Amino acid sequence: MPETLIKVDLSQSAYDNDMVHNRWHPDIPMVATVKPGADFIVETYDWTGGFIKNNDSADDVRDIDLSIVHFLSGPIGVEGAEPGDLLVVDLLDIGAKPESQWGFNGFFSKKNGGGFLTEHFPQAQKSIWDFEGMFTKSRHIPGVRFPGLIHPGLIGCLPDPKLLATWNEREIAFVNTDPERVPALGTVPFGPTAHMGRLTGEARDKAAAEGARTVPPREHGGNCDIKDLSRGSKIYFPVYVPGAGLSMGDLHFSQGDGEITFCGAIEMAGWVHLKVDLIKDGMAKYGIKNPIFKPSPITPQYDDxxxxxxxxxxxxxxxxxxxxxxxxxxxxxxxxxxxxxxxxxxxxxxxxxxxxxxxxxxxxxxxxxxxxxxxxxxxxxxxxxxxxxxxxxxxxxxxxxxxxxxxxx
Amino acid sequence: MPETLIKVDLSQSAYDNDMVHNRWHPDIPMVATVKPGADFIVETYDWTGGFIKNNDSADDVRDIDLSIVHFLSGPIGVEGAEPGDLLVVDLLDIGAKPESQWGFNGFFSKKNGGGFLTEHFPQAQKSIWDFEGMFTKSRHIPGVRFPGLIHPGLIGCLPDPKLLATWNEREIAFVNTDPERVPALGTVPFGPTAHMGRLTGEARDKAAAEGARTVPPREHGGNCDIKDLSRGSKIYFPVYVPGAGLSMGDLHFSQGDGEITFCGAIEMAGWVHLKVDLIKDGMAKYGIKNPIFKPSPITPQYDDxxxxxxxxxxxxxxxxxxxxxxxxxxxxxxxxxxxxxxxxxxxxxxxxxxxxxxxxxxxxxxxxxxxxxxxxxxxxxxxxxxxxxxxxxxxxxxxxxxxxxxxxx
Amino acid sequence: MPETLIKVDLSQSAYDNDMVHNRWHPDIPMVATVKPGADFIVETYDWTGGFIKNNDSADDVRDIDLSIVHFLSGPIGVEGAEPGDLLVVDLLDIGAKPESQWGFNGFFSKKNGGGFLTEHFPQAQKSIWDFEGMFTKSRHIPGVRFPGLIHPGLIGCLPDPKLLATWNEREIAFVNTDPERVPALGTVPFGPTAHMGRLTGEARDKAAAEGARTVPPREHGGNCDIKDLSRGSKIYFPVYVPGAGLSMGDLHFSQGDGEITFCGAIEMAGWVHLKVDLIKDGMAKYGIKNPIFKPSPITPQYDDxxxxxxxxxxxxxxxxxxxxxxxxxxxxxxxxxxxxxxxxxxxxxxxxxxxxxxxxxxxxxxxxxxxxxxxxxxxxxxxxxxxxxxxxxxxxxxxxxxxxxxxxx
Amino acid sequence: MPETLIKVDLSQSAYDNDMVHNRWHPDIPMVATVKPGADFIVETYDWTGGFIKNNDSADDVRDIDLSIVHFLSGPIGVEGAEPGDLLVVDLLDIGAKPESQWGFNGFFSKKNGGGFLTEHFPQAQKSIWDFEGMFTKSRHIPGVRFPGLIHPGLIGCLPDPKLLATWNEREIAFVNTDPERVPALGTVPFGPTAHMGRLTGEARDKAAAEGARTVPPREHGGNCDIKDLSRGSKIYFPVYVPGAGLSMGDLHFSQGDGEITFCGAIEMAGWVHLKVDLIKDGMAKYGIKNPIFKPSPITPQYDDxxxxxxxxxxxxxxxxxxxxxxxxxxxxxxxxxxxxxxxxxxxxxxxxxxxxxxxxxxxxxxxxxxxxxxxxxxxxxxxxxxxxxxxxxxxxxxxxxxxxxxxxx
Known part of the structure; x- marks a missing residue:
């Protein structure tokens, strides 16, 4: 097996793992460096860092502090990557952690995040999904069983300072158009619950105060929640900082288009086996603003x-x-x-x-x-x-x- | 071959064919009646009734009076259909008219309809697509060729007076929020260019003045422009008036999701071979508001x-x-x-x-x-x-x- | 629509149509000539020339004289085609004749042709399949309905004299190893029922006496009965004679792999819209002995x-x-x-x-x-x-x- | 993770693992027993028990003693299974051993097993295939890379004495029709290299002398080498002995239809996660002689x-x-x-x-x-x-x- 660059211990707080972070900031130090052409494994927490439990109560979904998400593994540096390149990422395989063969889905309370149908389902609810090899089913929702279309909900490269500034200006101004709205219009930098990886001291505090939240998808990709970015797909990411700085997390065993329940897909802790390569100056060559990708050759196929x-x-x-x-x-x-x-x-x-x-x-x-x-x-x-x-x-x-x-x- | 219930002569004005109409209104008389279980053929004009020509000028796309669209074939009555039923329609086959083996695509001028990207492409442009059996290509766009995913852009049943009133109130009020907008916010009843089928005299004039325009998709389906409603699919339509009153038109040889060019997909004149059946009281039984459907077993499949x-x-x-x-x-x-x-x-x-x-x-x-x-x-x-x-x-x-x-x- | 090069009148005997033949021989005159790049339509009889009827008796299946098959439309000459080339054939579309929206399937008596399971089903039986647009079902076999995967059971180019001699020697010698076998081991030249197209007089009689029967698939393709050679596929045929001489027939609305019933698939009369092109010296360039092909982008897809x-x-x-x-x-x-x-x-x-x-x-x-x-x-x-x-x-x-x-x- | 019922240590001889066997015989003792509805994991050697190495010589392919194959893991007993039942097996997932992310393919010498094209490739050759997550490629065959369609080449239940006798009689008589043929016509019982699992003493020797070889597929399934019996498929096996006695091995990362190279597919050591259930008296209910199965919902899909x-x-x-x-x-x-x-x-x-x-x-x-x-x-x-x-x-x-x-x- 290839090397596991980042390990996570599900019994440990994600805050205690310094190869993990929950904000986007160019100053977060690389936790490992690989050469183009390398393949390696990255383990990840579920997006809440283990806050949601495999039990029969939705209290955790109701009570979660959403400023802690998403716990991402990385950033990983790629030798020779420069701003303007495309980082080519092959998702060679993805799986759940052997000791954690289950995932969760839920709707947040309208007062704490809400969801696509929060007007109709304003209170916290949860379902637990057990994995049976390639398949999953839930003890809370009978009569339905399907194979997983496993994918990372969130993956992308670090922004540079300019891009980060663009994000913060854009989103803070937007939230300020209706700051009391419930649910909120957006998420803004919030230092107290920031996990800035290996960044320490004043540098850490400064970055934590300005680090972009991980909730929205943005130019770099990030939290796109695209179900088709599944095991076997190939993604071309814009690079903004030297070394690229690839991070990922928020693994989903399966999800419907839209991730309409918000909390979220079938959320799980797991691992990603990936391979990286570069297209030098690829952003200009191909006119790329957002990531592009090619789907997996192996996905569930339905005819009906x-x-x-x-x-x-x-x-x-x-x-x-x-x-x-x-x-x-x-x-x-x-x-x-x-x-x-x-x-x-x-x-x-x-x-x-x-x-x-x-x-x-x-x-x-x-x-x-x-x-x-x-x-x-x-x-x-x-x-x-x-x-x-x-x-x-x-x-x-x-x-x-x-x-x-x-x-x- | 099954009977052709409605014929269209492409050399004749659509206004002269009394089995055609271009507004939605419950008073438009049925032009034929069939029994549940029957299959039959309906011919249709292209959505503009032949205004757009197979030539190398976009003048027609620029100059079209959009109040004339869409020319629909129907309405067809189904024996025993009552409000609250579901009309089950099998699209057994669809094709272009043998004498008209081509279609058109274009963008309207921003001043006359516009399109999804009208800010970027504000002027009228056109491309002509020739059919080669199941395939199409364009003399205006080299290097691309694909099989057709043929479908009716527009199909649905007549509204009842209450539903019609709902539509008109809703849309007129909406257009009136910004009546001078270019392109317009919506389309409102417009008598002068209305074609009310076999309705004549005062009844015709009254209906023409209040007939809903055919542009938007609505509760009954209508102009949904769903590319997957293709030959071989099965649709369940809500029924609002006795006899159902099924009309269709706006055939597309192929279309991308969104029909973003607006004028439109690859628009063509053609024929539909269809079969109808009923689910009595199906709207309540299945909680149906909008149509539902099942896709065709035969569609182009891509793996990349x-x-x-x-x-x-x-x-x-x-x-x-x-x-x-x-x-x-x-x-x-x-x-x-x-x-x-x-x-x-x-x-x-x-x-x-x-x-x-x-x-x-x-x-x-x-x-x-x-x-x-x-x-x-x-x-x-x-x-x-x-x-x-x-x-x-x-x-x-x-x-x-x-x-x-x-x-x- | 493109030109119909060969027409067939289903009310006329296939023997009276001089653009049809039922043996393979290099001397059969071309009935039309096209240029590379041309597309055109060819009509065909069903393989028996109309002997099997749309009724509820299997007498015709029992009584047919199998030496009359297959009635093929052609041969069509392609300008510039020379021995050693590959003839590239796009099957742009295929359909049943409008006046003949049905097909037949059956098993021959063991004494008259038999079939794959003739030991278990030794007597003549028949089923009739009605077409409903893209779909078919049978009044003799309830509970089953499917879309057609329409294809020509038989298509290929004329052999040259040397290849014809190889066929005849090979097969006659083989049949002679057990000449009394029932069913026979093969089919050998048989002049009395030969239809040699436009060949007349002594030349006709000589060719009829040595023309290869159309039953087996051979090096040139011919009666391959490959269900996946369906509308939309592209075939590369070896060329043996100047002008290629493409003939086709034995259209199937649908067939299972093996065509195990022998009489046959769902057999029908119909038309083929095709396009031809050449790869000069393609046989040597690509090391081709038998035809190769690419499947259609539009075929029925099943997941179960x-x-x-x-x-x-x-x-x-x-x-x-x-x-x-x-x-x-x-x-x-x-x-x-x-x-x-x-x-x-x-x-x-x-x-x-x-x-x-x-x-x-x-x-x-x-x-x-x-x-x-x-x-x-x-x-x-x-x-x-x-x-x-x-x-x-x-x-x-x-x-x-x-x-x-x-x-x- | 579910329990691993059978473990294999690739550094140990397969003969030293008593949960493995390489002959079919009703007397081989169950190595574990599960209840209907249970899911569990079974590890397996590659079919040769590790004889073929990850190197750049085909000497091992040339020199292998084929009487040692196939090393199967099992038999596993299922509570309540009786002769005449169907054992329903869900292949929930399959993978390579983490420490062995590679497989081999080769052709045997014509003198030692041969293969489908042994007349054309009469000498031993080998290629090694490395796995990259879901994908594989070979350092010996450039330019080709594909995802795995992972499956067990061999899986089935123990025969009862009567079925075993049928096999031996049938095959020994057949081999005796041409006992000197190279390659041989079949494989007959051969005690010296038999591995009879936990059977010991005289009982072991007797069974070894009459145990059926594992090479051919037979009524119970066995070495079918069906590439589509892949992870995610569901199989219905005939049961002949109380407890069923399910064994499996010969895992393939990928294989073409026919397994024409014989040595073999891409052969690997690995594990199978499976689930078992019963259809009581299913053989008679459904008229089952050989296993039937349903394919996986997740397989590589190609459109070209x-x-x-x-x-x-x-x-x-x-x-x-x-x-x-x-x-x-x-x-x-x-x-x-x-x-x-x-x-x-x-x-x-x-x-x-x-x-x-x-x-x-x-x-x-x-x-x-x-x-x-x-x-x-x-x-x-x-x-x-x-x-x-x-x-x-x-x-x-x-x-x-x-x-x-x-x-x-």
Missing amino acids: YLIFEGISVDEWGKQHYLDVHVAYRQACLNAIEYLKKFGYSGAQAYSILGTAPVQGHISGVVDIPNACATLWIPTKIFEFDINPSAAGPTKFLDGSIQMPLSPDL | YLIFEGISVDEWGKQHYLDVHVAYRQACLNAIEYLKKFGYSGAQAYSILGTAPVQGHISGVVDIPNACATLWIPTKIFEFDINPSAAGPTKFLDGSIQMPLSPDL | YLIFEGISVDEWGKQHYLDVHVAYRQACLNAIEYLKKFGYSGAQAYSILGTAPVQGHISGVVDIPNACATLWIPTKIFEFDINPSAAGPTKFLDGSIQMPLSPDL | YLIFEGISVDEWGKQHYLDVHVAYRQACLNAIEYLKKFGYSGAQAYSILGTAPVQGHISGVVDIPNACATLWIPTKIFEFDINPSAAGPTKFLDGSIQMPLSPDL
Whole structure:
């Protein structure tokens, strides 16, 4: 096996592992350096550093301090990488930690982060997913089982000071347009819970105060939560600092397009086997601003989907202008109503959309004033037939199994 | 062959064919009635009724009066269909008219409709696509050829008076929030160019004055422009009026997710072989608001894509809140910049994204404040290799072939 | 639409159409000539020239004189084609004749041709398959429906005299090793029923007496019955005579690997839209002996199969040496036994294997003394669930519908 | 992680591990017992028990004593399993041993086992394949890289005495029809190198003398070498003895249909995570003779193949009757000639066909006297373009890298 460059001990606090960090800042020191062409392994915590537990209560989902996320492994330096290059990353393989063959999914309370459907599911709920080799199922959501499309929710290179400044200005100004909003409009630098890796002393404190939060995806990639960035894919990342500084974390066993449940996909601790290479001056050569990638040759393939449409008139009848966000929300709500006819609770249906490899397509974005989005559910993930028929739906589930819910305190 | 219920003569004005209409209204008379289980053929004009010609000038794209669209064939009554039912439609096959083996794609002038990237491509341009059996290519865009994923851009059932009223109120109020906007926020009833099928006299005039325009997708489906509603798919439509009243048109030989060029996909005249059936009281049984569908078992399959990311920071650096529309626009702009490195003009690259079976995925919609969207380009549609390499891109095209452009007058 | 070079009138005898022939011979005159790069349409009879009818009796299958087959359309000359070139053929599209939207499948009597399982199904049987756009189903075999993977069973170029002599010597000698065998070991030249196209007089009689029969696939391709040579595929044929002389026929709406029913796939009359081009001296450049091809980008895709294994111990317990033919026969017999548990007759199950897009894989051919072959049945072609379960199979069919059978006279 | 029921130490002789055996016999004691529904892990040696080394000599391939194979892990008992049941096995995951991230492929000398093309490649040759996560490539065969379709070449349940007797009678009689043949017609019981697991003393000696060799696939499955029995698939095995007695081994990282190189696929030591369940009386319920299975939802998917045809006229011009073995050999030989045009040696091309996920289809088996078989090569496994073009092939390889060859002594 190739060398494991970064190890994590799940029984140890992520704050005590100096090869981990939870902010983006150019001053975070490299924890290892590799040559182009090298392949190696990186272990990661789950995005919360182990805060969410494998149990039957959603209290942890309700109570989590979201300023601690995401715990990333890195940064890793690549010899010869210079600003303007493309860092080519092959995700050769990804897996869960052997001692941690499970993951979690949940919705945050509207007061603490919320989610895509927080108006409809305003309270903390959780489901636990057990892994069986390539497959997963949940004791909280019966009747559904599927193979994992394992991927890192978050991966990218360190920003340079200029890019970092752009991010902070842009996002702080934006949050300030409605600073009291719940959930918040964005996340801004917050020193107290920052983990700046091997940076120490004053340098650490200064960087912690200005380090960008890891929540949003940005020009460098970062927290894109693209389910198709899965094991076997190849990614081309912009490089901003000498050595590139590649970090990653937030591994998902599986996720639906949009990661609509926010907390999150099927979140897990694990490892990534990757290989790095360079395209010198690749950003200019190919006109690259954001990362580009090629999908894996090995992914779950489905030939049968049930597809739900949504348009950009919201659930209260209000017209929005070509708003794909609203349209996709309607498609999701339509799917939830449908799945409830088979016996699922709304929360269970919502969780399925957040965890299973459902696709979200931008189907029409020009037919004023309505965008049209589609949600694709692979029918084979269910242990029963969810197709429409003249006879109407059968209630396969009796409601005896429900997801843990923790009301706000 | 099954009966052709509706025929169109492409040499005749669509206004002279009384089995065609271009507005949605419950009073438009059925032009034929079929039994559940029947299969039959419906011919259609292209969406503009033949206004756009197979030539090398974009003047027609610039000059079109968009109040005339879309010319739909129907409505067709289904015996026994009642409000609340689901009309099950099998698209058994779809094709171009034998005498019209070509289609068009274009961008409207910003002053006359615009498009997804109208700020970047504000003037009318056009490309013509010739069909070679299952495949298409364009004399205006070299180096690209692909099989058709043929589908109706627009299909759905007549609204009842209440639903029609909802549409008109909602959209008129919305347009009135910025009535002078260019392009407009929406399309409102407009009698002078209305074609109300077999409705005549005062009833016709009244309906024409209140008939909903066909541009936006709505609760009944309509102009969804979903590329995956292709030949072989099965759709479940809500029924609002006795007899259902199914109409269709706006056939596309191929389209990318989003139909970003707006004028439009690869637009064509053609025919649809379809079969209808009913699920009685299906709307309530399955909790259906918008149509749902199942994809075709026969579609082009690709194993290799180049995927572009975009986030909801717009091209002028402005932050938007989880805005998938903005994120997808960035992904599209990123792809256009990339394709230009191989010798395409920006307009040609834009056209490829509008016509080829590219996928647009909603990848992340919860990581405040940035949505992340991805644009998937199948690499095999190109006659050369567009993958990144250490050597950098090769300019395969010398720019000698360009798309017709017609500046605003 | 492109020009139709060869037309067939299904109400006319194939013998009266001089653009048709049913033997391979270099002297058969070209019926049309095209330039490289041209695309055009060719109509064809079904392989029997209309002998098998759309009715509910298998008498025609029992009584057919097999020396009349296959009626091929051509030969078509390609300007500039010379021996040693590769003729590149794009199958741009293929379809049934509009006036003939059906096909047939059957098993010959063991006394008149037989088939792969003739020891188990020694008498003539037939099923008729109706087309519904892209789909087909049979009134003689309930519960199964699938999209067509349309292809020509037979396509290839004329042999030169030397190749023809090789064929005749090889096959006549082989048949003579057991000339009384029933069914025969092969088919030898037979003048009385030969149709030599536009060849007349003595030249015709001489060629008829030595023209190779069209039954076996050979070096030039010919009657390969490869289901994947479907609409959208691209084939590279060896050229033996100046002008190439491309002929084709024996269209299939669908077929399982092996065409095990022999009479045959779902056989139909129809048309082929094709395009031709040349690779000069391609046979030597690429070391080509038999045709090579690339599959279509549009084919039915299945994600779920039930797969049956067979080994080269025959149904009477006899050991054969790495014999894939025997192994595949066992896999087929195993599948038939399985399908009978759901209510199909053996004959119906056999027909499904001959018509549906089942795959036959050569799985192991080195593990002495047993070859292993696998038969892949796509589960979605059935209207009910054929997967194994702890509960055991359900008899979905009551046996009230059976296939016509015509005992030997 | 689930329990590892059987461990293997690759530094130890397989003969010293009593949870391993290399013959089939009903008396071999179960080494562990599990309940229906249990999942667990089983480690395995490579099929030769470590005889073939990761080096650059083929001496080991030439010199191996083939009577030692295959070293299987098991048998594992399943509580409640009885003769006539079906044992349902889910292959939840499969991988290489962490300390052994490589595999081997080779051709035996014609004098010692041979292979599918032994007449053309009569001497021992070998290639070593290194694993990079999901992918593999060889230092002996440049220009080719592909993801693994990992599977056990051999898996099945113990025979009962009657079935064992049938095997021995059948195969011994067959070998005796030509006992001096090189390579041999089959493998017969051979006590001296038998490893009978935990069986000891006289019982061991008796069983060793009559234990069936593991080379051929048989009614129980066994050495089927079906590449699609991959991680994620589900298999239904006939049960012959109380407790079933499931054994497995001969893991392959990847293999082409037919395993034509015989030594073998990409052979490796590794582990299988599996789950077992029962269908009581399933053999009768479903009419099962040989195992049936369902493929994995996660397999490498290719959209582009180059397909070679072969017919049952052998390479010396001799006619065979519907012989798929001969036809597939011609297709393989045709592919090898083609690949040589790009710079591969014949041996390298042969190895690619044995290791990469090529498909072998039984295309036509009724067109007397010629069978037609097709060999499908996924074009994307190559780092260069192998498609035909008017320009002819490019020699990408200069022949400086060759496979080790060890002439017979």
